[in-house]
Amino acid sequence: MKKDNLYVIIYNDNLFSKMFIYKERTDTMRMSSEIKNENKSAFYKKSVIFSYLFLLIIAAIVILYLYKDSIEDTNMFVTKQAEVVEAGIPKSIIMNLIYDSNNFDIFNNNEYLELKNNLSSLLNINNDIKCFYLIDLKNAKTYPLVNSEHNYSEKSFSGEDIYTSLNEDDLLENDFNKTVLTKKYTNKNGDWINVLIPIHDTKNNEVIASLKVVYPIKIWNYKIFIRVIHTTIFFIATILIILAFHILYIKSTTIKIEKRKLEDITAQLKKNETMLWTVFDQAPIGVAVLQNFDYYSDINITFEKITGRSKEELNGMKWMTITHPDDLQISLEKFNNLKKNNNGVYSLNKRYIKPDGTAVWVNVTIAPLHFENNDEVTYHMCLVENIDDRVQKEYALSESKRSKDVILANLPGMAYRCKHDKDWTMQFVSEGCLSLTGFKPESFINNKELAYNDIIVTEYRESIWQAIELLPTKKTYNFEYEIITKSNERKWVLEIGQGIFNDKDELIALEGIVIDNHEQKLREKQIMFMLDHDYLTGLFNRKYYEEAIKKLDKNKNLPLTMVITDINGVRLINDAFGYSRGDKLIKETANLLQSCCRSGDVLARLGGDEFGFILPNTDNEKADKFVNAIIKACAEYNKNKKNKLFEMNISIGYATKVSAYEDINDIMKSADDYMRNKKLLNRKSIHNEIISSIMATMYEKSEETEEHAKRLSRICKKIGDQLKLNQKNMSELELFAMLHDIGKVAIDDRILKKPGKFNDDEWIIMKSHPEIGYRIAKSASEIEPISEYILTHHERWDGKGYPRGLNGEEIPLLSRILAVADSFDAMTNDRIYRKAMSLEYAITEINKNSGSQFDPQVVEVFQEIIYDL
Structure with missing residues (x-):
């Protein structure tokens, strides 16, 4: 590409300012010169215009003068011509026509005929004259002598003018005593003008007639035109010659001016080119020319610095090669769209890959280069600005803003x-x-x-x-x-x-x-609340209770009654049904006790299943009524319970301080002792009721029935007799047979009554019932001795049982006895998932599992007594 085909726009304040000042100076000088030239040119144009106007005015004056002179010359010429004709006419013929106007023989006179022939010859020679007439002034008649177009017979001379040349007014207006030109007139044959020449009487020189010579106007005008046109052509030719010389002079002057301008432009172009390439090379942004997808040889120094490559390296290199892969697709899309439209400009922030592998952020502007007489665009201008620092700062700013936004948002x-x-x-x-x-x-x-x-x-x-x-x-x-x-x-x-x-x-x-x-x-409020309140019931806790005792232990509050209550059987319910069921009972009891409180009373949960009241200004009588109100409320509560297992049973004790000399701690101990004595008195009956309730619930929930328990008890008793067990063991064996599955009371009904096999989760839950039963038994002193048997009744002789994996004689004997009896009864009675098996099949299965699942000694005894049942 030639350097003079390169046009670059550089956006830099200082450089642009210098270029602008330079351009402004040159433009100012050029404008001053152009103003002077324009002033000279304007003066010259005005002078030329005035010169031509003056020349035209002179020409017009001359032509006008010539025109008038031609008219006079023509008039003089035709007048002389007519006078010559008049002089050649014999006067005798005229005299005869006038004085003997009724004699038509004169027209046959040789002299007349000769006159006519002469006039006819004259018409043939001179085409300017149309005809001749003789005007008889004496007799007011007009005689046509000869016409260039017609011949007339004698009857035409009746004194009428067939050409209607003159009427009476014309005769009166014209002076026939001298030669005159008449006014122009028009008839059916055209436009005419006449020359009237007086004819005198030879005797007395009196004007007796007039010769009328008729000229066509067009001939008349033609003569005038011919004379004027020559002069006009001369003047026009002269003006044209002057104009031609003037045009030649203008062209010569213009060529000289254009030559000087061209020289100035050439010099200015050299300066501009020098300035342009100086700007190109020193521009603070990179400039390169693309030939389609390749870099061309026109590449400036800044572009080399930005890309980290020399002009030689870049020449012929495809720009995709140094474009970052992540930016390549969008670059190609924009460039292809630009090539497709061959118009417009696009800018793009992208990254160039330097030879050392580092990336530099640049702003690239691509524009097509259009050349004259070439519609196809193959070259594009590429302007590249290094924006790496800006991008890094923007990124840092963006990250800072993002961090700030994240912090503020969170x-x-x-x-x-x-x-x-x-x-x-x-x-x-x-x-x-x-x-x-x-x-x-x-x-x-x-x-x-x-x-x-x-x-x-x-x-x-x-x-x-x-x-x-x-x-x-x-x-x-x-x-x-x-x-x-x-x-x-x-x-x-x-x-x-x-x-x-x-x-x-x-x-x-x-x-x-x-x-x-x-x-x-x-x-904070909750913490403050929890510092003084029980988390489960919402009542005051022991800490607050003790502080309240100190505050209320005043003389003004005497008598001061302390009431202690305890819920019976909570531990048993916890072991049987879980702590959630026990907690529910505690909360319901707390609500019931709180409903019995009076204004000014203090109720607190002292721990576990124990509650305490502080009743200011309450004597024994009022205290007794208060306790009875609680007992009555419990009875009302229990009426709505279908299962005795979930009834509320409370032991209550109270003591009253009536004197300031009594120690409040002694009063508290007395109330507690009173409550515990009552609890001991009711313990056995309450536990028996709870256990009975648990058994009833268990029978209701599972397929285990009371008959099943009785059958097991009978089989176990027979085996125990054969094994010579003492009375204590026999009693425990009988109770164990009745309560061995007591832990199933806490198992979900859907699992207990499921007709099919248990899944893994259900089996884990089902295998937990021995441990639940163990905890229930341990919480009730009456059945605590059989708790170990309940825990181990699903252990196997070979150690593959649960929950502890005991084997052999590690398993209590009573548990080994129950294992055989329970299996036999289960096989010989109907189940939800199958029908009962035969006695022989059951005995065979037990014998088969002797030494693995069952104790061989117990199996041997079982075989001895089975047929006696």
Whole structure:
């Protein structure tokens, strides 16, 4: 590509300013020269125009003069011509025509005929004359002598003018005493003009007639035109010659001017080219020319520095080669679109790969280069600006902003900046405002919808303002107060911030963060509540109870009664049904006891299943009524319970301090002892009722029946007799047979009554019933001796049983006996999932599993007694 075909736009302030100053100076000089040339040219043009106007005026005057002169010459010529004709006419013929006008023989006179022939010859020679007439002034007749177009017979001479040449008015107007030209006139034959020549009487020289010579106007005008046209042509030719010389002079002058301009332009182009290539080489942005997908040889120094490659390396290299792979697709799309349209410009931020593998961010602008007489675009201008530092700074700024936004977005509240005024006029509010207050951030900006102060609970506003007013310079502040949210709920917030002071240490703004402190406040209240209250029942706890005793142990509260209550059978219920069922009983008992409280009474949970009352100003009689009210409330509660297992049973004891000299601790001990004595008295019957309830529930929930328990008891007793067991073991064996599956009371009904096989989860739950039964038995002293048997009744002789994997004689004997009896009874009776098996099959199965599942000695004894049942 030639350098003079390269056009570059460089965007740089300093360089552009220098170029502009240089251009301005040259433009100013050029404009001054052009103004002078224009002034000269304008003066010259005016001079030429005036010269031509003057020449035209002179020509017009000459032509006008010539025209008038031609008219006079023509008039003189035709007049002389007519006079010559008149002189040649014999006067005798005229005299005869006039004085003997009725004699038509004269027309046959030789002399007349000769005259006519002469006139005819004259007409043939001179085509200017149309005809001749003789006007008889005496007789007022007109005689046609000869016409160039017609011949007339004698009858035509009747004194009428067939050409209607003159009427009476014309005769009166014309002076026939001298030669005259008549006015132009028109008849049916055309436009005419006449020459009248007087004819005198030879005797007395009197004018007796007039010769009328008729000329066509067109001939007349033609003669005048011929004379004028020659002069006009001369003047036109002269003007044209002058104009031609003038044009030649102008062209010559123009050529000289254009030559000088061309020389100036050539010199200016050289300067511009020098300036252009200086700018090109020193431009602070990279400039290169692309030939389709290749770099061309026109590449400046900055482009080489940006890409890290020399002009020689870049020449012929495809620009895709140095484009970062992540930016290649968008670069190709934009470039192909530009090539397709052959118009427009596109800019793109992308990365170039340097030879060392590092990437540099650049802004690339691509524009097509259009050349004259070539519609196809194969070259493109490529402007490249190094924006790596800017991108890195923008990235750092973006990351900083992102981090700030993340921090602000994840703050447990809202960040703000507000004016120092009572409205807390917000200037900035973070997005956390919405979740904190229910209002959008823009609602508070410049108090658009409401001021932040409007949502602060009224009781806090003044105290906060006073604290802000007294805020020391550059000190932080924090306040806890409540706000009213958009949903009209009160919410605790914690505000932490710092004042913004001007140079005069005047507080002008506040910046800080308002944090949602509501949950923490609630937790604090909850903690405070939990310090004095029981977490399960919501009643006061032992700590508060003891503090309340100290506060109420005053003379004014005497008599002061202490009431201690205890729920019977909670441990048994916990072991049988889990702690959730026991907790439910404790909470229901707490609610019942609280419903019995009077105003001023204190009720607390002292621990586990024990509660305590402090009854100020209550004597024994009132205390007795109070206790009876509790017992009555329990009875009412139990009426609604279908299962005795879940009835409420409470042991109550109380004691009253009536004298200030009595120790309150002794009163408390007396009440506790009273309650425990009553609990011991009722323990056996209560436990028996609970166990009976558990058994009834178990029989109801599972396929185990009371008959099954009795059958097992009978089989176990027979085996025990054969094994010579003592009376204690026989009693325990009988009770064990009845209660061995007591743990199933806590198993879900859907598992117990499932007709098919258990899945893994269900089997794990089912295998837990020995441990549940063990805990139930351990909680009741009456059946505690058989707890170990209940725990191990699913152990196997070979150690593959559960829950502890015991083997051989590690398993208690009573558990080994029950294992054989239970298996036999299970096989010989119907189950949900199968029918009963035959006696022989059951005995065979037991014998088969002797030494693996069962104790061989027990199996041997079982075979001896089985047929005696």
